[in-house]
Amino acid sequence: MSGKINAVLAALLVICALSLVKSQYQARHLFIELERAQSQARQLDIEWAQLQLDQSTLGKHARIEEIARRDLEMTQLTPARTQYLTEGGQ
């Protein structure tokens, strides 16, 4: 009788030990994945900041004005050439 219990317990012990090994392996695996995802997040953050910076640099008013004047031959609006539409007006 006790021999049977021992056998069952031994089998249980082996199963537990193996599952511990497996879960430890899985934990490592997931950890590596997490690390990779986090570093990717950081990288994307940096890229986002870089892109915002580029947007601001390229959208500089000085640059827009220069391109508008030189390449697109635009001129500034004067009130004399503006027709204002007022709400409720005739």
Add this chain to the structure above:
Amino acid sequence: MTRATSRASNRASSSAASRVAASKGVSFSKSPVLAVRLPTWRSRVVLFVLFAAFAALAGRALWLQGLTTQFLQKQGEIRYARTIELPATRGKITDRNGQVLASSIPVKAIWAIPDDVLQAPPEKLRELARLLDMSEADLRKKLDSDRNFVYLKRQVEQDVADQIAKLKIDGIDTRKEYKRFYPQGEVMTHVVGFTNVEDIGQESMELAQQKNLVGQTGSRRVIKDRLGHIVEDIGAKHEPHDGKDLVLSVDSKIQYIAFTQLKGAVEKFKAKAGAAVVLDVHTGEVLALANYPSYDPNDRRALTGAQLRNRVMTDSFEPGSTLKPITVALALDKGKVSPHTTIDTGNGRLQILDRNISDTKAHGVITVQQIVEMSSNIGTSKIALSMPAQDMWEMFTKVGFGQQPKWGFPGAVAGRVRPYKSWRPVEQATMSYGNGISVSLIQLARSYLMFARDGDTIPLTFQKSTALPAGQPIIKPKTARDMREMLEMVVSGKDGTAKQARIPGYRVGGKTGTAYKVENGRYAMPRKYIGTFVGIVPLSAPRFVIAVMIDEPTQGGHFGGQVAAPTFAKVAENALRASNVPPDSTVTEIVAPADTGSEAM
């Protein structure tokens, strides 16, 4: 030879004899030769020593494993555990519309161990010098050092750092750091400021908001394997906290308009410098703060003091006639005069004790409105002398003159208003038209808020605000309306001193000012001028207060009406259009007369 042989034969014979004895049945252990009796204590000693040695080992093991556990654990940990610093970025600075004004990007500092690097082949060093953007001689000079750690170059951008890493020169390594970029450059720099190489704010908002902008680095303990990969975390992780982003009140569009117009004016009038500030009447936000000359914060190698100077905030000057409306408002508010009260300004000369006060020409008997319109010193002096000095001093103090501004901007000056008890009558008179008192341009602009806002004033702010601040009443709403009317006459009246401040499509009110520059405590000789203009637009429903100051104009006039007023008009016209403010006047074509602007000082 013979002796040795005989001894060997002797031994051989004796051993033969013992073997013979054993074979005779005497066992080895019973051999009488072995029957030596040792004293018992000797074996006991040996036994005791052996036990004592084992006990010492056990004790030592207990000591190491159970009692002083830290030392070994620490030593073990040193071999696999690493603390990784988690960097935190400095907060971004954006304008009120979310455009980035300052942002930190990770870069690399390149450092070297000179002795190792000098072993590298010369062509590699040449390539390194090229990548670092320095001459080979300079590089060698840097490496020619006794120290074993030298920064070759800091704040190297990532792609260059990668190329350097590819050269695989021994003794070259990199360290992560941040570089701050200012995409708006010289246009915005007097508002934003800059940081030094250690990422610490040095000027303006970068300095004022250093505590909020700076991030808090975190750290984590990890186990690393042989290849340097992180295996797992041990212990708690301290999360890094990035610096808070800062949203400024400044509008980059209006700022650009103010800066370019100011730059144009300084160049046109061959002035030494210029400054302009645009305030939002409703919220007290500073929408633009421009200075010229300026500098590029991304490249500060040739930075001079004149470029660095923030003339809006940190310079005070005698405001001249721009102060007259404040004196007149006080007199109106106290009921001393009404806008249509007439005052005799005589022949343009007034003597108070030993000092002469003069106007540009004899104005004769004119109303209070006309005193402001024509900027009469005598008229303002007479109004001022009808009031107690204390009232004037209180008025100046209430609008903020002589008070250290508390708007969170480093280095803002208080200006100078002497205590009223020491005023002589002539000084009270000259102060009424802005001589003998000094203010900064932003204080001057803020003092006009009470005219634009129906009599109350609000604190200014450099950060975007959503709530409307509570106003602090200074003058009656009726007085403010009367003053706006007078200020409009300065611009559009037939004798106004600021005809060039007119803007097609909008009603404008404002006041010119021209003052002699004070150098070393006295007025500079030959005369140097500061031309100013403070205006309110659009007058029907004020949105902006704009102040412009041109320092030492030398060509094309020097009066506020000639140099500052047209600059104001250009800034205001573009700012109104950029902010979609509907026009409140039907006048769309303006031919400004050229002969305006002469003004008494």
